[in-house]
Amino acid sequence: MSNQKRQMILATFIHNSGSHPGGWRYPQSGPVDQHDFGHYARLAQKAEQGKLHVYFSGDSQGFPHIKGKDAFATTDYAGKLEPTTLLAALAAVTSQIGLVATVSTTFNEPYSIARRFASLDHISNGRIGWNVVTSTGSIEARNFGFDEIMDHDRRYDRAEEFVNVVRNLWDSWEDGSITRDAASGRYFDPEMVHQLNHAGEFFKVAGPLNVARPPQGHPVIVQAGGSPAGRALAARTADMIFTAQNELSGAKDFYKDMKSRAKGFGRNPDNLKVIPSVQFIIGGTEAEASRKQEELLELIPEALALQTLQVQIGADLSHCSPDDYLPEIPKTEGGQWVQDQIVKMARDENLRIGELAKRVVVSRASLIRSGTPEQIADFCAEWFTEGAADGFSVTPNYLPDNLEEFIDQVVPILQKRGLFRTDYEGGTLRENIGLERPENSFVNDPALGCEPRIWQ
Numbered sequence: 106m107s108n109q110k111r112q113m114i115l116a117t118f119i120h121n122s123g124s125h126p127g128g129w130r131y132p133q134s135g136p137v138d139q140h141d142f143g144h145y146a147r148l149a150q151k152a153e154q155g156k157l158h159v160y161f162s163g164d165s166q167g168f169p170h171i172k173g174k175d176a177f178a179t180t181d182y183a184g185k186l187e188p189t190t191l192l193a194a195l196a197a198v199t200s201q202i203g204l205v206a207t208v209s210t211t212f213n214e215p216y217s218i219a220r221r222f223a224s225l226d227h228i229s230n231g232r233i234g235w236n237v238v239t240s241t242g243s244i245e246a247r248n249f250g251f252d253e254i255m256d257h258d259r260r261y262d263r264a265e266e267f268v269n270v271v272r273n274l275w276d277s278w279e280d281g282s283i284t285r286d287a288a289s290g291r292y293f294d295p296e297m298v299h300q301l302n303h304a305g306e307f308f309k310v311a312g313p314l315n316v317a318r319p320p321q322g323h324p325v326i327v328q329a330g331g332s333p334a335g336r337a338l339a340a341r342t343a344d345m346i347f348t349a350q351n352e353l354s355g356a357k358d359f360y361k362d363m364k365s366r367a368k369g370f371g372r373n374p375d376n377l378k379v380i381p382s383v384q385f386i387i388g389g390t391e392a393e394a395s396r397k398q399e400e401l402l403e404l405i406p407e408a409l410a411l412q413t414l415q416v417q418i419g420a421d422l423s424h425c426s427p428d429d430y431l432p433e434i435p436k437t438e439g440g441q442w443v444q445d446q447i448v449k450m451a452r453d454e455n456l457r458i459g460e461l462a463k464r465v466v467v468s469r470a471s472l473i474r475s476g477t478p479e480q481i482a483d484f485c486a487e488w489f490t491e492g493a494a495d496g497f498s499v500t501p502n503y504l505p506d507n508l509e510e511f512i513d514q515v516v517p518i519l520q521k522r523g524l525f526r527t528d529y530e531g532g533t534l535r536e537n538i539g540l541e542r543p544e545n546s547f548v549n550d551p552a553l554g555c556e557p558r559i560w561q
């Protein structure tokens with residue numbers, strides 16, 4: 106057992122010009138061009154300077170669901186760089202930070218995703234992670250030949266098979282199989298290359314992958330589901346789970362649940378890292394932080410907030426006034442967990458619809474906290490030591506300033522308290538978050554994938 110003090114994992118979840126819907130207008134940062142690579146390069150380099158573990162780029166293959174062109178036109182959703190392309194470029198301008206991108210299993214095929222992430226892992230020298238999502242709405246479905254999105258739990262069945270196929274494809278080439286032996290003229294050892302021949306419910310994939318085994322063996326798998334199906338997928342397959350939690354006791358329950366689910370699948374629960382998303386508004390004094398929060402709220406149009414609330418909880422509230430309390434909400438087909446979290450927040454805090462809408466459009470179901478750097482560090486320390494988190498995914502509200510404030514003002518306090526490292530410990534993302542490099546499944550299970558060889 107290591108005597109080393111447990112330290113937190115820190116990620117940053119970067120949205121275009123900041124996650125706060127008023128963030129792109131916030132005068133301190135000024136509107137940034139979300140198609141400008143230099144913007145993301147500077148953010149990733151700043152995060153690396155702060156020794157953060159992960160730069161995370163979320164994604165959806167379509168616009169978020171916001172009804173009404175006037176509400177939509179107030180957002181910075183006008184465009185977003187495709188995240189795996191972005192990560193390839195970020196890998197070239199950073200050298201230590203982990204780089205994680207969202208890719209959906211509902212609107213992709215495992216072979217191309219295995220290939221893409223294996224390539225990224227080689228390009229970045231082992232710093233890549235994949236946030237496995239199943240997508241949430243019909244807007245994405247309509248871009249891929251469907252009118253509606255596949256049923257929620259079926260999407261998770263597909264995701265499970267998808268991840269298994271990808272993992273086995275990453276194992277196609279055993280470590281050391283490519284020898285490049287100029288003297289003998291043998292470039293690789295064909296006995297160490299395996300064909301998958303997978304035929305499952307959703308996919309038929311022969312393999313082998315035409316990329317060598319990634320430096321990490323398997324790039325880090327991240328998951329962000331909250332439903333029972335989402336949690337089960339994460340507990341079985343993920344190295345890290347991103348989650349939206351807005352209060353300590355719920356976060357502790359979630360943490361405990363995920364660790365015990367991982368154990369239930371025969372895993373060491375320490376190897377599934379639970380990382381809540383958090384938004385911090387940081388000021389030199391409490392009053393300054395509250396003033397910033399108020400200024401940001403002022404920048405959110407009410408129409409956008411109300412539309413977002415309706416989409417997130419999956420209910421039509423057009424007959425309600427912003428001053429009303431939330432009526433009974435019928436259960437929705439997908440995203441039930443997000444709906445439950447929002448309804449609970451409204452009931453627990455006695456929020457009227459207008460207030461709830463602004464809360465939801467700012468943070469979805471995750472936590473937003475304002476305070477001094479010391480207070481933010483206290484918050485992180487409490488959740489980390491109380492068994493609610495293995496670390497945090499800090500989601501800046503406005504960019505670049507809100508990320509810089511966290512790195513320059515909060516990270517040094519966490520370091521001084523011994524809660525966060527002062528330098529990278531390893532070369533790969535797995536090493537930095539304390540995870541073993543996975544064994545190759547073909548080596549462990551010789552019955553799998555030995556015959557026929559692709560060249561027979």
Ligand SMILES: Cc1cc2nc3c(=O)[nH]c(=O)nc-3n(C[C@H](O)[C@H](O)[C@H](O)COP(=O)(O)O)c2cc1C
Pocket residue numbers: 162163164165207236237238239240241328329330331332333334335336347348349382439440441442443
């Ligand atoms: C922190 C966090 C980040 C997420 N990032 C994405 C994303 O980039 N793309 C996406 O389609 N869904 C994303 N999601 C949504 C989840 O994948 C998931 O659909 C949602 O939490 C609802 O859970 P369920 O799918 O188990 O019902 C994210 C969720 C959380 C909590």
